[in-house]
Amino acid sequence: MNRSVNWKTTTALKPRKKPRQERSSKVVDRILDAALTLTREQGTKTPTTLAIAQRAGLSVGSVYQYYPNKEAILLDLARRWLGAFPEVIAKRIAAPRPTSRDEFQREVDKLFVDTSRLYLDNANLMPVIEAITGNPDLRPIQNEYDEQIIALYAAWLRHVNPALQDDVASRLGVVMMEVGHVCRLIGLKRDRKAFDLIQDDVKTMWLALVAPYLDFNQSQEGFS
Structure with missing residues (x-):
């Protein structure tokens, strides 16, 4: 994972929306599980939002519905x-x-x-x-x-x-x-x-x- 990741502002790191239904919660779980799997596989390399979406079996747009960027996911x-x-x-x-x-x-x-x-x-x-x-x-x-x-x-x-x-x-x-x-x-x-x-x-x-x-x-x- 890149140690130079910029964490300057909390606003840009907040999830876009919180899951209110079971289906939405499952989507978030898929995103987080995919991100965790990739961080383990890639070592010091930060996974991209596209890679996280592909591993989760989702479109990038679906990921962006919940998270504004990869840092918010992490x-x-x-x-x-x-x-x-x-x-x-x-x-x-x-x-x-x-x-x-x-x-x-x-x-x-x-x-x-x-x-x-x-x-x-x-x-x-x-x-x-x-x-x-x-x-x-x-x-x-x-x-x-x-x-x-x-x-x-x-x-x-x-x-x-x-x-x-x-x-x-x-x-x-x-x-x-x-x-x-x-x-x-x-x-x-x-x-x-x-x-x-x-x-x-x-x-x-x-x-x-x-x-x-x-x-x-x-x-x-x-x-x-």
Whole structure:
């Protein structure tokens, strides 16, 4: 994907219309699925609107009914990617509460498997994510999802340790999200082996970070 993509104005990146019917939603899904497939196939080359339309089995005119340009399509893909994380973390909150360090580590392993798949399967979207982060007009889009993710990490920690104070859980959530994201981006820019090693390092850091707040030596009714 071209790292010099211009993200200067949000108006030109907004979808032309939101799908109101199931048929329209399916058309948008076809456009986004086609764009995602092409970003994975083409690596650093940004797919054209024509290529996206052809892969989706649509006319270019049909695509333009929903998106003004290819950048708007990529931005919507980024939103979809960011929106996948809350559901993944929520799965760990819904799981039975771990009562030992080993059980908690297995929960962390499951979380990393699911979230790492999101990074690896969408590696070519990362320049778009970085563009959003670096653009003051677009940054609020990522901030909205970041706040959700931090809140869910905090809720997960409180699920494990109900005695954990809200402010502490939120602070830990910030570190978990920021460190995990930045380190994975670094890994993606190298190779799969580096990504896996960095991911293992992040897990080690996570466990070291939260261990003092999740004392599994205490009874299930309270942690010190």
